[in-house]
Amino acid sequence: MAGKHYDAVIVGGGASGLAAAAELGMSSPGLDVLVLEKNEEPGRKIRATGSGRCNITNTAAAGYTEILKFFRRIGLMTRVYENGLVYPYSESAADVAALLISRAEELGVCIITGAEVTAVTANGRQDRSDGKGSREERSFEIRYSAKEADRAGRVRMTQKSVTADYVILALGGKAGPTYGTTGDGYRLARELGHSIVTPVPVLTSVECREWDPEHRPQAMMLAGTRTRGVVSLYRHPDGDWERGVEVFEEPGEIQFTKYGLSGICVFNMTRFMRFDRRAGESLEDFVIRADLFPDGNIRDFLRDRRSNAFPGEKTGEVLRTVLKDNIAAYVLETAGGAAACRHIGDKLLEDLNDAEIDAIGDAVHELTFHPAQLRGWKEAQATSGGVSLEEIDEVTGESRLVRDLYITGELADRDFPCGGFNLSNAWLTGIGAARDIHDKIQDQ
Numbered sequence: 001m002a003g004k005h006y007d008a009v010i011v012g013g014g015a016s017g018l019a020a021a022a023e024l025g026m027s028s029p030g031l032d033v034l035v036l037e038k039n040e041e042p043g044r045k046i047r048a049t050g051s052g053r054c055n056i057t058n059t060a061a062a063g064y065t066e067i068l069k070f071f072r073r074i075g076l077m078t079r080v081y082e083n084g085l086v087y088p089y090s091e092s093a094a095d096v097a098a099l100l101i102s103r104a105e106e107l108g109v110c111i112i113t114g115a116e117v118t119a120v121t122a123n124g125r126q127d128r129s130d131g132k133g134s135r136e137e138r139s140f141e142i143r144y145s146a147k148e149a150d151r152a153g154r155v156r157m158t159q160k161s162v163t164a165d166y167v168i169l170a171l172g173g174k175a176g177p178t179y180g181t182t183g184d185g186y187r188l189a190r191e192l193g194h195s196i197v198t199p200v201p202v203l204t205s206v207e208c209r210e211w212d213p214e215h216r217p218q219a220m221m222l223a224g225t226r227t228r229g230v231v232s233l234y235r236h237p238d239g240d241w242e243r244g245v246e247v248f249e250e251p252g253e254i255q256f257t258k259y260g261l262s263g264i265c266v267f268n269m270t271r272f273m274r275f276d277r278r279a280g281e282s283l284e285d286f287v288i289r290a291d292l293f294p295d296g297n298i299r300d301f302l303r304d305r306r307s308n309a310f311p312g313e314k315t316g317e318v319l320r321t322v323l324k325d326n327i328a329a330y331v332l333e334t335a336g337g338a339a340a341c342r343h344i345g346d347k348l349l350e351d352l353n354d355a356e357i358d359a360i361g362d363a364v365h366e367l368t369f370h371p372a373q374l375r376g377w378k379e380a381q382a383t384s385g386g387v388s389l390e391e392i393d394e395v396t397g398e399s400r401l402v403r404d405l406y407i408t409g410e411l412a413d414r415d416f417p418c419g420g421f422n423l424s425n426a427w428l429t430g431i432g433a434a435r436d437i438h439d440k441i442q443d444q
């Protein structure tokens with residue numbers, strides 16, 4: 001038998017769900033609002049964002065002013081850093097989560113934790129033609145499992161259910177499953193008639209074939225190094241191995257790990273690495289190039305140094321004045337292979353020929369990596385794919401298939417680069433759904 005009836009139930013107490021809860025609490029005092037969160041504490045992922053600092057939004061994000069206004073209303077001071085990145089003034093992600101939770105609760109929202117929603121059913125909605133109907137007809141039923149202690153103190157999982165006039169699905173995607181996001185929202189949305197664009201992990205590191213033990217030169221020598229540079233991504237359609245089409249380029253810090261490439265610019269690149277297996281596409285269609293000396297032309301630099309070489313000066317020594325030691329070593333091995341001069345680094349600078357300078361130039365400005373695989377859900381910061389945007393209203397997030405059902409945050413097929421844009425989407429869509437529910441209730 002169904003339990004209590006609520007005006008609105010929010011499934012998922014993450015960024016989007018908590019923003020919706022606080023907004024509903026502020027705009028519609030007196031409404032019976034329930035948040036069901038699977039973790040023992042709401043907002044777990046928020047606490048981990050921005051390495052514990054929470055890059056809350058960005059001055060270039062859609063809805064920036066709205067987001068800032070919302071946080072001011074709940075009492076959060078923020079500050080803007082370089083590149084428009086916005087953080088809480090305290091630089092504490094935990095403060096953001098705690099404030100959202102306490103504001104929602106102070107405003108009368110009930111939050112049940114340890115409550116895993118297993119089904120949402122929309123009773124009598126699709127076939128209603130008059131737009132009204134009785135309360136019972138308009139009801140959603142939300143089933144969830146929760147821990148309950150019996151009289152002897154033994155904890156058991158029990159099945160419970162509640163009903164609601166409005167439901168917000170804010171279950172997030174699949175990125176970072178340790179924070180509770182294991183893709184449950186896709187099944188719930190599918191059962192309500194929605195289609196799902198296949199979710200893939202993005203904003204993650206890339207494993208590359210150059211790290212395979214048999215690969216020469218062996219890129220493992222780069223592990224643990226960071227350098228400023230520019231990464232670009234090429235797609236090679238139909239086996240066009242000459243050059244391919246550049247689909248992404250971004251300057252930033254490139255991090256070499258024990259298995260491949262990482263860093264914000266690499267994370268952002270992964271959003272452009274979607275491929276369709278059924279159409280015969282694969283990760284092998286992509287090639288990554290790194291420019292490790294983006295502020296000049298290393299060929300000109302080497303030619304200039306060659307004409308002014310000191311007696312006994314070696315090529316490797318000169319390259320190490322611009323590149324970190326292990327990067328210089330890897331570049332020289334790569335260039336040595338291309339120029340058929342194995343010990344190019346030991347060669348006297350004055351003896352370096354133009355073809356060898358060009359080979360070093362290619363290795364420095366277009367160091368090539370072949371992606372083997374994207375690091376999976378555990379490491380990804382966002383999900384590309386999700387509930388089809390064709391099936392939800394752009395502003396309010398309301399389902400076009402099921403009235404009074406809202407789909408917000410990362411559960412919908414939207415993903416953004418690093419820099420506060422994904423949280424912005426979560427806040428904004430949560431606030432948008434809450435406002436629409438408020439407006440509908442006012443109009444009744």
Ligand SMILES: Cc1cc2nc3c(=O)[nH]c(=O)nc-3n(C[C@H](O)[C@H](O)[C@H](O)COP(=O)(O)OP(=O)(O)OC[C@H]3O[C@@H](n4cnc5c(N)ncnc54)[C@H](O)[C@@H]3O)c2cc1C
Pocket residue numbers: 011012013014015016017036037038039042043044045046048049050051054055056057115116117118170171172173175176179180181182184185380381382408409410411419420421422423424426
């Ligand atoms: C490590 C890390 C760092 C990040 N840093 C940033 C950053 O600094 N800036 C930025 O913009 N973005 C960042 N992101 C991305 C950002 O956190 C997400 O895009 C955002 O949290 C998505 O909000 P959401 O509300 O849609 O989902 P989430 O915040 O993931 O919340 C979904 C909630 O639903 C709950 N849930 C799931 N299934 C169920 C169920 N069956 N029943 C009940 N509850 C359920 C989950 O437990 C979770 O609490 C980061 C992500 C990660 C993983």
